[in-house]
Amino acid sequence: MTAIAQLIDATKTYYCLDCGVCTGSCPVARVFSDFSPRQIIERSLYGLEEPSDGTIWSCLTCAQCSVRCPANIDFPEFVRLMRDEAHQMGFEGVPAHNGMLQTITSIQTGNVRQNRTSWLEGLKTAEKGETFYFVGCRPYFDVVFRDINAGSIKGARSVVGILNAMGEIPVVSNNERCCGHDALWNGDEEKFKMLAGKNLDLIRSSGAKRVVFSCPEGYLTFKKYYPKYFGDLGFEPVHILELLNEKIAQGSIHLAESRAIVTYHDPCRLGRLAGIYDEPRSLIKAMPGVELTEMPRSRENGICCGTTGWMNCSSCSKAIQLERLKEAADTGADTLVTACPKCQIHFRCAKSAFGLEIEIVDLYDMIADRIKSGTGPA
Amino acid sequence: MFAMTRELAAILGIDPSRLRLEWISSAEGTRFAQVATEFTERVKAIGPSPIRKAA
Numbered sequence: 124m125t126a127i128a129q130l131i132d133a134t135k136t137y138y139c140l141d142c143g144v145c146t147g148s149c150p151v152a153r154v155f156s157d158f159s160p161r162q163i164i165e166r167s168l169y170g171l172e173e174p175s176d177g178t179i180w181s182c183l184t185c186a187q188c189s190v191r192c193p194a195n196i197d198f199p200e201f202v203r204l205m206r207d208e209a210h211q212m213g214f215e216g217v218p219a220h221n222g223m224l225q226t227i228t229s230i231q232t233g234n235v236r237q238n239r240t241s242w243l244e245g246l247k248t249a250e251k252g253e254t255f256y257f258v259g260c261r262p263y264f265d266v267v268f269r270d271i272n273a274g275s276i277k278g279a280r281s282v283v284g285i286l287n288a289m290g291e292i293p294v295v296s297n298n299e300r301c302c303g304h305d306a307l308w309n310g311d312e313e314k315f316k317m318l319a320g321k322n323l324d325l326i327r328s329s330g331a332k333r334v335v336f337s338c339p340e341g342y343l344t345f346k347k348y349y350p351k352y353f354g355d356l357g358f359e360p361v362h363i364l365e366l367l368n369e370k371i372a373q374g375s376i377h378l379a380e381s382r383a384i385v386t387y388h389d390p391c392r393l394g395r396l397a398g399i400y401d402e403p404r405s406l407i408k409a410m411p412g413v414e415l416t417e418m419p420r421s422r423e424n425g426i427c428c429g430t431t432g433w434m435n436c437s438s439c440s441k442a443i444q445l446e447r448l449k450e451a452a453d454t455g456a457d458t459l460v461t462a463c464p465k466c467q468i469h470f471r472c473a474k475s476a477f478g479l480e481i482e483i484v485d486l487y488d489m490i491a492d493r494i495k496s497g498t499g500p501a
Numbered sequence: 502m503f504a505m506t507r508e509l510a511a512i513l514g515i516d517p518s519r520l521r522l523e524w525i526s527s528a529e530g531t532r533f534a535q536v537a538t539e540f541t542e543r544v545k546a547i548g549p550s551p552i553r554k555a556a
């Protein structure tokens with residue numbers, strides 16, 4: 124049995140009806156006509172597909188196709204397995220930014236002693252404790268994307284500030300590694316496992332019972348893929364949205380009034396892949412003076428931000444981003460709220476490239492800016 | 502780009518002085534030799550790189 128035949132079996136792709144709903148739904152296929160998920164599947168079924176097919180790297184793994192597929196085919200998973208195969212044969216996609224981000228994560232598979240927490244000044248954190256805040260790659264993004272005002276560290280400070288206001292003093296560690304999300308989706312399972320193993324050792328030795336995430340990719344990777352590869356984690360991955368909504372409902376966090384009309388962009392890892400649609404919206408609605416207007420394509424139909432895993436960023440990505448930002452502006456909103464550090468970077472990049480007016484703001488920055496002093500335990 | 506790389510190296514726990522940028526014209530052979538020697542000595546003095554794969 125060929126490798127492709129095996130992955131057809133694993134993902135039950137033979138149920139494909141050849142209906143084309145996937146290609147019709149796909150944001151990439153709309154711009155880049157050489158790319159068609161339906162054709163990749165059909166070619167695979169007829170034994171005509173090869174892992175060397177360069178178009179497999181154009182998929183954003185955004186799951187827009189799979190939520191609509193009448194045969195329940197998980198195309199992003201199919202592509203991920205295909206990339207595993209391709210990677211082993213020496214084929215890769217085109218890394219964006221000359222592979223800088225891939226190199227940064229590769230270095231973290233070794234025994235480096237990072238200095239990634241210098242931004243914590245003035246915030247309360249601990250060496251050991253029940254709650255661990257998994258920051259993710261923000262310290263690196265902040266430097267790499269400074270020219271487009273990534274604001275990645277501001278976002279991390281906002282999250283720790285929110286946790287402090289909730290009475291939590293989280294563990295934040297210099298030894299955290301990239302969660303391995305990008306390696307996993309780009310076919311480098313070995314790198315993923317090395318990074319994940321290091322994170323698991325670190326968190327287990329910190330004594331944490333739960334790990335809080337603000338990054339959708341980190342959350343999804345810990346929640347779904349770490350148990351898949353490593354079994355029981357010994358701690359619980361939780362999204363900060365859950366904790367925050369609880370505190371606001373209890374009335375222990377108060378938000379100041381500030382007028383704004385915003386629209387919300389569902390990150391695909393948080394929405395379609397983790398099923399979290401309502402929590403960010405109820406948080407936005409809990410901010411006094413803030414009005415939420417929805418874009419036509421939202422929730423299950425929310426379009427991807429145009430690039431995944433720092434791969435294959437192209438004119439196609441830019442076309443998707445431009446269309447999305449226009450869609451956001453057309454709602455009458457002056458601000459597009461994101462809940463993912465990468466979506467924020469991609470949209471801020473497009474904003475500066477096209478000279479657009481709309482503001483792109485991180486959900487946690489919005490909250491942190493509105494938390495009234497005196498909120499939370501003394 | 503160079504300043505950014507140094508900054509990233511520091512976060513990664515790699516001594517930023519392992520990176521050096523010097524513009525030397527093809528007419529400055531002596532200067533090239535001097536910089537290369539100096540830098541080699543500097544890196545030797547820092548010791549093995551933390552990202553070298555453990556044997």
Ligand code: SF4
Pocket residue numbers: 138139140141142143144145146160161164188191192193194195196198
């Ligand atoms: S939507 Fe599903 S059934 Fe239809 S062509 Fe695509 S993979 Fe096949």
Ligand code: SF4
Pocket residue numbers: 145148149150151152160181182183184185186187188189198199
């Ligand atoms: S996962 Fe997204 S980008 Fe990939 S084929 Fe499906 S809709 Fe297109």
